[in-house]
Amino acid sequence: MTERYRPQEIENKWHKKWEEDALYTVDLDDSTDHFYFLTMLPYTSGDLHVGHWYAMAPSDAAARYKRMRGKRVFFPIGFDAFGLPAENAAIKRGIHPRKWTYENVDRMRGQLRSMGAMWDWSHEAISADPEFYRWNQWFFIKMFEKGLAYRKKAPANWCPQDQTVLANEQVLPNGTCERCGATVVQRDLEQWFFRIRNYADELLDFSHMEWPEQIVTMQRNWIGRSEGLEVEFGLEIPGLEEKAIRVFTTRPDTIFGVTSMVLAPEHPLVPLITTPDRKAEVEAYIAQARRQTEIERLSTEREKTGVFTGAYCKNLLSGEQVPIWIADYALLWYGTGAVMGVPAHDQRDFEFAQKFGLPCPVVIAPPDWDGSALEEAYTEPGTMVNSGQFDGITNEDGKKAIADYVEQQGWGKRTVTYRIRDWLISRQRYWGTPIPMVHCPVHGEVAVPEDELPVLLPEDAEFKPTGESPLARHEGFLNTTCPKCGGPARRETDTMDTFMDSNWYFMRYLSPDYSDGPFRPDLAEAWSPVDQYTGGAEHAVMHLLYVRFFWKVMRDMGMVEGPEPFKRLFNQGQILGPDGQRMSKSRGNVVAPDEQVQKYGADTFRCYLMFIGPWDEGGPFRLDGISGIERWLNRVWTAALEPPKFGQVDEAATRGLRRLTHKTARRVTEDMDEYRWNTAIAALMEMTNGLYAVREKGVVDRSAWSDAISALVRMTAPLAPHISEELWERIGGPYSIHQQAWPTWDADLVREEEVTLVVQVNGKVRDRIQVPAGIDEETAKATAMASPHVKRYVEGQPVRRVVYIPGKLVNIVVG
RNA sequence: GCCGGGGUGGUGGAAUGGUAGACACGGCGGACUUAAAAUCCGCUGCCGAAAGGCGUGUGGGUUCGAAUCCCACCCCCGGCACCA
Numbered sequence: 025m026t027e028r029y030r031p032q033e034i035e036n037k038w039h040k041k042w043e044e045d046a047l048y049t050v051d052l053d054d055s056t057d058h059f060y061f062l063t064m065l066p067y068t069s070g071d072l073h074v075g076h077w078y079a080m081a082p083s084d085a086a087a088r089y090k091r092m093r094g095k096r097v098f099f100p101i102g103f104d105a106f107g108l109p110a111e112n113a114a115i116k117r118g119i120h121p122r123k124w125t126y127e128n129v130d131r132m133r134g135q136l137r138s139m140g141a142m143w144d145w146s147h148e149a150i151s152a153d154p155e156f157y158r159w160n161q162w163f164f165i166k167m168f169e170k171g172l173a174y175r176k177k178a179p180a181n182w183c184p185q186d187q188t189v190l191a192n193e194q195v196l197p198n199g200t201c202e203r204c205g206a207t208v209v210q211r212d213l214e215q216w217f218f219r220i221r222n223y224a225d226e227l228l229d230f231s232h233m234e235w236p237e238q239i240v241t242m243q244r245n246w247i248g249r250s251e252g253l254e255v256e257f258g259l260e261i262p263g264l265e266e267k268a269i270r271v272f273t274t275r276p277d278t279i280f281g282v283t284s285m286v287l288a289p290e291h292p293l294v295p296l297i298t299t300p301d302r303k304a305e306v307e308a309y310i311a312q313a314r315r316q317t318e319i320e321r322l323s324t325e326r327e328k329t330g331v332f333t334g335a336y337c338k339n340l341l342s343g344e345q346v347p348i349w350i351a352d353y354a355l356l357w358y359g360t361g362a363v364m365g366v367p368a369h370d371q372r373d374f375e376f377a378q379k380f381g382l383p384c385p386v387v388i389a390p391p392d393w394d395g396s397a398l399e400e401a402y403t404e405p406g407t408m409v410n411s412g413q414f415d416g417i418t419n420e421d422g423k424k425a426i427a428d429y430v431e432q433q434g435w436g437k438r439t440v441t442y443r444i445r446d447w448l449i450s451r452q453r454y455w456g457t458p459i460p461m462v463h464c465p466v467h468g469e470v471a472v473p474e475d476e477l478p479v480l481l482p483e484d485a486e487f488k489p490t491g492e493s494p495l496a497r498h499e500g501f502l503n504t505t506c507p508k509c510g511g512p513a514r515r516e517t518d519t520m521d522t523f524m525d526s527n528w529y530f531m532r533y534l535s536p537d538y539s540d541g542p543f544r545p546d547l548a549e550a551w552s553p554v555d556q557y558t559g560g561a562e563h564a565v566m567h568l569l570y571v572r573f574f575w576k577v578m579r580d581m582g583m584v585e586g587p588e589p590f591k592r593l594f595n596q597g598q599i600l601g602p603d604g605q606r607m608s609k610s611r612g613n614v615v616a617p618d619e620q621v622q623k624y625g626a627d628t629f630r631c632y633l634m635f636i637g638p639w640d641e642g643g644p645f646r647l648d649g650i651s652g653i654e655r656w657l658n659r660v661w662t663a664a665l666e667p668p669k670f671g672q673v674d675e676a677a678t679r680g681l682r683r684l685t686h687k688t689a690r691r692v693t694e695d696m697d698e699y700r701w702n703t704a705i706a707a708l709m710e711m712t713n714g715l716y717a718v719r720e721k722g723v724v725d726r727s728a729w730s731d732a733i734s735a736l737v738r739m740t741a742p743l744a745p746h747i748s749e750e751l752w753e754r755i756g757g758p759y760s761i762h763q764q765a766w767p768t769w770d771a772d773l774v775r776e777e778e779v780t781l782v783v784q785v786n787g788k789v790r791d792r793i794q795v796p797a798g799i800d801e802e803t804a805k806a807t808a809m810a811s812p813h814v815k816r817y818v819e820g821q822p823v824r825r826v827v828y829i830p831g832k833l834v835n836i837v838v839g
Numbered sequence: 840g841c842c843g844g845g846g847u848g849g850u851g852g853a854a855u856g857g858u859a860g861a862c863a864c865g866g867c868g869g870a871c872u873u874a875a876a877a878u879c880c881g882c883u884g885c886c887g888a889a890a891g892g893c894g895u896g897u898g899g900g901u902u903c904g905a906a907u908c909c910c911a912c913c914c915c916c917g918g919c920a921c922c923a
Binding site: 237238241242245246248250252271272273274275286328351352353354355358359360362363364365366370371372373375376441442443561562564565598635636637638640641643644646648649650651652653655656658662702703705706707708709710713716720780782784786787788789792824825826827829832833835836837 | 840841842843844845850851852853857858861862863864865877878879880902903904905917918919921922923
């Protein structure tokens with residue numbers, strides 16, 4: 025008897041050995057057959073949870089598979105270490121964020137190692153290291169110099185109780201502070217932005233990437249391009265310089281139906297046009313709008329609100345006077361901050377008009393319209409009516425005709441508007457990259473000179489919430505001199521959004537110790553773009569859009585080549601608790617991977633995660649199936665180490681074994697190419713079951729058996745790297761299995777000798793007959809007709825048709 | 840409301856126009872064992888004694904043949920949501 029499979033022993037043994045041998049260290053200077061496999065870097069939240077395993081273990085399997093297929097695979101890892109969770113945890117525990125973060129890094133490194141993944145730790149990068157964030161600052165300065173970073177006033181969530189700025193996630197859905205329950209208000213602060221809108225059109229081009237359709241659609245909607253017309257409405261207010269209100273519309277065809285002009289409450293014209301008798305009401309409305317968070321303001325559940333300013337503008341096409349209102353559904357930052365209200369053809373305007381008693385003239389007639397009033401807005405195609413010279417044409421033609429006319433008259437022009445806003449990058453927080461700018465009373469915004477980078481994050485700042493950016497209270501940090509004039513100046517005290525780190529971390533991995541730039545240009549050229557990126561779909565419109573934007577910025581700086589950073593993207597599904605709910609400590613449904621690894625071993629745990637279902641679906645994690653994987657790996661162990669008692673060789677059985685081996689190689693290869701781990705494992709289980717059946721009889725050829733075991737163990741290697749390495753050594757394979765070639769298959773050997781011919785009568789299965797694989801049509805049909813089970817259903821009825829699918833099926837149509 | 844994904848045995852799932860339920864869990868039976876665990880072998884969609892019938896969310900359609908394609912509807916999950 026061979027000794028039993030003891031996962032914990034062999035796993036520790038091989039971790040040590042692999043590390044000593046630097047088995048997974050890649051020399052990037054050789055980029056032959058390179059393949060960059062990247063997994064989203066983990067946040068330093070503390071312990072590795074099942075979600076990390078679910079994201080990373082299959083990624084590792086995929087990277088290992090690529091390696092065995094002959095690629096030089098770079099598979100790096102690092103830590104996303106800045107950000108609010110660390111700061112909050114530090115505040116709660118009264119320890120420094122750096123201490124909390126780096127202790128977590130140490131713990132997580134150990135947990136990550138237990139997975140047995142082939143990460144190249146020699147290329148690790150941590151975003152909170154000064155040598156990393158130095159280059160965030162460098163990039164910021166470059167972007168400032170190119171006009172891609174700019175400063176302007178923008179509202180931030182402000183908690184008047186805690187006297188602090190809150191991130192959106194810290195504001196509860198009812199608009200209160202998650203910490204103290206006070207009502208959060210909007211407060212304007214000078215903040216930094218990146219001009220992502222400059223790249224909006226380019227970001228809509230997805231032709232150079234193989235990404236899930238879902239993510240592409242989400243990004244497309246997020247960018248939200250709409251084509252329309254910007255058109256002026258006349259303003260004649262005594263003493264007012266402004267002679268027009270500009271609106272953006274995608275429906276120029278409805279312009280004759282305008283019965284109101286609605287401005288955003290913050291629109292700069294509002295205080296200038298409001299009549300004295302409306303002033304009090306208008307100001308009260310603006311004040312209440314400002315008190316609401318954007319989430320509340322944009323809720324579609326709410327009834328429409330608004331107030332009349334007392335002023336009117338002129339519809340230049342119809343000549344009509346139009347009352348000017350303000351309402352919070354008009355958004356200052358979208359379009360021109362003004363909406364033309366067409367109640368008959370826009371549901372939102374319809375509700376607004378209903379509430380305030382505004383008229384609702386129809387200008388696009390529905391096909392069967394009898395002239396009666398509408399019950400709701402009509403937004404379908406129709407014929408133009410009540411639209412002066414444009415009457416009688418379809419509204420689609422009307423769109424063009426009116427846009428042409430407006431452009432001819434010089435009242436406006438066709439434009440494109442985007443939903444996406446510039447990227448607000450300022451955070452009024454401590455634990456992040458300091459923005460490397462200086463505010464000089466004489467020279468204004470001045471960038472810190474490159475040779476003074478990094479602007480270090482002071483370790484002794486008071487990071488507990490006080491009402492200001494933590495760095496603003498640190499005198500030593502705050503007070504500096506102007507790089508231009510040497511006079512006294514103040515440092516910028518905001519830090520950067522941590523999505524800045526994830527913009528380029530994968531490039532830092534290439535040369536984490538490089539100090540002449542963010543990354544070595546020659547390695548960037550040889551190893552980018554990333555061939556395969558894997559991670560969660562929750563990053564669809566933040567990280568995955570920012571990183572594409574930033575890549576294009578780097579490209580325009582001449583630092584990288586090509587249109588996109590990631591050729592292929594794969595989103596794994598989300599793993600839920602056994603109850604089907606998101607895992608959380610408060611629900612008590614958290615499965616701790618460490619315990620499971622302790623109990624079953626990393627190989628079993630990895631394989632089980634891959635076996636429960638398709639990788640992109642995720643789903644509830646129940647432990648009750650894990651014994652199936654445990655048994656399977658035990659059977660692989662036994663099959664590999666306890667061969668049959670070879671005796672009289674049966675040729676057919678030997679051919680059968682070879683067929684099983686080659687067939688499995690084909691199936692597993694195809695499945696692994698598509699990351700279909702569950703079916704790949706099922707195929708390996710079937711092969712293992714087949715080997716067991718053969719082993720009982722012991723009538724196969726020795727070499728067919730050892731070929732089968734060799735292939736089985738190699739195909740198991742990407743999934744369960746430790747047990748396969750151990751078995752490989754024990755069956756006498758050269759170290760390391762992870763450097764061996766992937767099994768190939770021979771199509772001739774895969775071919776079956778016999779097939780099951782399914783016989784149907786009128787589409788219902790009536791018999792299954794074993795026939796030689798090469799059977800011809802005539803023989804197949806005759807065999808089918810001869811079947812007694814078939815005869816019963818055919819007899820006495822005319823055969824109308826016989827359908828034959830070669831080697832598979834005969835369908836006899838009677839009646 | 841809009842966009843995307845999905846609905847298959849007791850359970851996780853397989854099958855993308857041709858044998859529905861691969862593989863696995865669980866269950867049942869057997870072998871081994873003093874016994875249990877582990878291990879090994881067999882059976883296991885539902886109804887039916889059998890013959891056979893029924894069966895992939897619901898209803899209809901296309902086809903010799905539909906889980907798979909088309910139409911309508913219901914439900915679940917994810918994302919976006921007053922975008923002019």
